[in-house]
Amino acid sequence: MPAVLRAILLETQRRCGPHLLELLDKKILVTYQICNIIGDESALHSMLACKGASGHKPCYRCPTILSKQCSKQLGEEMMPDGFFSIAHPSLAGLHQSTDEDIWELLSYLEEQQPNVSKQRFAELQRSIGWTLAPGNLQLEPNLRTSLPPSCFLFDPLHCYFSQGILGTEMTLLVGRLKHNNYPLSSLAAAVSDCSKSFTSLHPPNVTALSDRFFSEETWKANASTQLGLWPLIHWTLQTRLPGHIKEALSAELSSFHALCEELKHINICKHAGTSRGLATLQSIQEKHMLAFVAAYTEECCKPKHHFRLHVIEDYWKRHQLFDCVALERKHRLAKAEIEARGNNLSAVDRCITARLNLIQLDEMKSYRFGFQVVSPDILQHGCFPVRVLTPLCFVEASMLLVPVKWVQTQKGPCDPCLPWWRDICALANASRALFNATRISLAYRAWRGYVLNKERRRQENEAARARDPRPFLGLREQGLEDSSDPEP
Structure with a gap:
């Protein structure tokens, strides 16, 4: 989810740059930007890559609010000064993190990650309440100022x-x-x-x-x-x-x-x-x-x-x-349609997967380059790609999405400063998120194909047995084996 949000921000900055509007005799330079993002707590925690209720600090804004489990383990007598439970009745007296405080915590996690064990680092993330998710724009100084944590709002609904x-x-x-x-x-x-x-x-x-x-x-x-x-x-x-x-x-x-x-x-x-x-x-x-x-x-x-x-x-x-x-009322129509078709897995496979397939094809056609999936080590050795990116092909974390024309003319690492390369990376992140939504359907397709092939082979064997049962009989049943006792 953080990578998808990053791709959306990059696309917004690219498409919604400064525009000159002419109103009567006046010319106004207008710039569009994302001011706020509102959602439920699970969506906000997913986009910000913070632990939420699964960590020791459920609120990303209030580092002095402890989870129920921590409060219960500590008790009122052992509760540190300045820390409170989620039952604290008001925000008065609470320390709230600024954007700079959160960015400093993430920098601290980046410094500690190579120096501690995985178990210790996981416990450190639970204690702090933040994680180092790949693609999180809060880790990039040139992007996080456009959409800082203070822009994320809790939804009253x-x-x-x-x-x-x-x-x-x-x-x-x-x-x-x-x-x-x-x-x-x-x-x-x-x-x-x-x-x-x-x-x-x-x-x-x-x-x-x-x-x-x-x-x-x-x-x-x-x-x-x-x-x-x-x-x-x-x-x-x-x-x-x-x-x-x-x-x-x-x-x-x-x-x-x-x-x-x-x-x-x-x-x-x-x-x-x-x-x-x-x-x-x-x-x-x-x-x-x-x-x-x-x-x-x-x-x-x-x-x-x-x-x-x-x-x-x-x-x-x-x-x-x-x-x-x-927004919830608009989404209810789509949710109702998916829920109605979700009772029939074959209908989900036929309708939803095909629709997502067409969406990705439209996205790919909007770029002037063809695409191929290559491994980073192949690029370093100067070899050409070996697999073509098919619709709904999952982009692994160890793979890159590069334009065909570039690969055929260059042999070396990609230049991240090229404008089209940033667009390609954004599309790769969006493609990865798109495939996550179809994993279950594709897994069901593979399982269904295995079952159908197994059933088809069984029916073919039964038909062949009915026509000529001899290949399916043992040697003794076919009379090809001597049934007499062997001589001593």
Whole structure:
């Protein structure tokens, strides 16, 4: 993923350079650039090549926030000064890394890699929270200033709704309600009854309040369903819940009420387009975090409880709240088509692989050079390439993608300063990422071909046996072996 991001940045810089616009009598020089990248935490960690939740420091911005496992092993008494768990209620008092701090950490990892063992270096990466991924643009001083780590933003949609905080708290709250003899079916019936008292163009999907939508960790309803249901659930718990259950679950209901207040204020800030009230929103976040820990303990906290604090911080800096709602709705059509065809592996092989094949061919045709795959040692010895790059051929890390015309006229290492060579390297990285998406399908094709060939050979042998069984019989059965006992 870091190599793909690097290729995208290079392509953007090449195609979106300075342009001269003429507006009436004025001429304006316009330059396009990537300002921000927004995504869920797994996508950001993949693009930045940081450890995330798999390391000791789940947040790439806050080096003093430790993972739950580290906090549990250390305990409150052994926690170093200035370090906190992911249940810390606010960003106040936290040290946040600057872009220069992160680049210095990566330089330190580059210095330590040749001097320590692989096991020690892996532990060092887990402790620091960053990795040395090949192709990471944060390792290149001439590229990382165009897209520094501070440009990567956490998506509020994934922090709250898409397997986020609301799903986690709903799962915990439903479990406590069931423990107090208030089943999920009763909550669904009450929510459905409340929804009938008003008209809506998009009625809420009350069927998501069933056991099959709840796992041990989260509420599996999609983000749109959760967006439509949480106000009704909040209203139902306030008005329809029996009094004795309210008393028994006062801490849990206080936490859920604080979360709903937070969601309401975020929605207001998003549609109002103003940063007024952000101080109130930050105080509500702190109130909810304290109430959640009091109701469910720190063990139930997720990294997204901390990531949402940065959502409001980014709003302070940019005076605008970004999210992935529109993008998720557009991608849902493609995901639904792939999921529908994914039930039939032969359809996936025939449709998706062929489509990716055509995409790569179009990319290759856009360049004026032909391509061949060669090994670096072959180039050093001045030999010509031996294999032609076929569509969807995987570009190994030990191989280079070079133009045919260059190989036929030159015998030596490639000049990385040539402009077309940088384009070729970017295409090689994109081709490598493209093939990763089709590995499973190609593996299935190989397995299916082996099974079909084996079945075809078995059928041919059976047909031949039916025509003439003698070649398949033993010598004794054919009468060619003397069955008498040998003489002493």
